Amino acid sequence: MTEPTTGGKLSRKQQAEETRLLVFNTALSLLEERDFEEITIRNIVKAAGVSIGTFYNYFSSKLDVYYETYFLADAYFEEEVAPLLTQPTLRERLLFLFDRYAAYSSEITSMSLTKILYNSNNKHFMRQTDTGILPVLTRTLQQSMDSGELVCEESAAEIASFLMIAARGQVYDWCIHDGSYILREAMAGMISKLLRIYL
Numbered sequence: 001m002t003e004p005t006t007g008g009k010l011s012r013k014q015q016a017e018e019t020r021l022l023v024f025n026t027a028l029s030l031l032e033e034r035d036f037e038e039i040t041i042r043n044i045v046k047a048a049g050v051s052i053g054t055f056y057n058y059f060s061s062k063l064d065v066y067y068e069t070y071f072l073a074d075a076y077f078e079e080e081v082a083p084l085l086t087q088p089t090l091r092e093r094l095l096f097l098f099d100r101y102a103a104y105s106s107e108i109t110s111m112s113l114t115k116i117l118y119n120s121n122n123k124h125f126m127r128q129t130d131t132g133i134l135p136v137l138t139r140t141l142q143q144s145m146d147s148g149e150l151v152c153e154e155s156a157a158e159i160a161s162f163l164m165i166a167a168r169g170q171v172y173d174w175c176i177h178d179g180s181y182i183l184r185e186a187m188a189g190m191i192s193k194l195l196r197i198y199l
Contacts, residue, residue, distance in 0.1 A: 019050065027062075071131075095192065
């Protein structure tokens with residue numbers, strides 16, 4: 001997903017980030033070759049060329065490595081998707097945002113990784129963050145409320161939470177059907193139906 005940079009002297013902070021990304025990208029590569037259950041921390045560190053101690057400097061478990069994708073996703077939605085939310089209507093902006101969410105889940109990340117992320121023990125869904133799709137969605141809704149485009153008794157945060165629960169459910173359904181349908185099309189259909197409640 002992300003490639004470490006090369007060349008030139010790096011600060012300790014940069015070196016630490018490079019090592020973190022190396023371990024993460026190595027774990028992703030292993031996931032393309034074998035099932036999650038078959039991958040061990042020893043496999044990851046051996047393939048990455050780092051020590052077990054180095055691994056535990058950055059991650060607390062094998063699963064924690066794969067959860068690193070959330071930080072990359074947060075940056076993606078904040079830095080790449082949010083600036084593109086310039087469509088003339090709220091409906092179009094929301095359909096675009098959720099299309100990017102479906103694309104991220106089905107095309108930018110692998111099916112194997114998405115299946116790891118979508119489990120009931122994953123507390124990252126509930127984490128508090130100022131960046132990522134939920135804050136972008138909430139801001140988009142709030143801006144439309146402030147401009148009078150969206151009039152609703154619910155708050156922007158409540159609507160955003162409702163839409164995200166539904167969107168995650170769509171991704172989960174896609175996972176349990178092993179990607180047998182096009183997620184982006186299914187997401188567009190579902191979000192279109194839900195938006196009839198508000199628009």
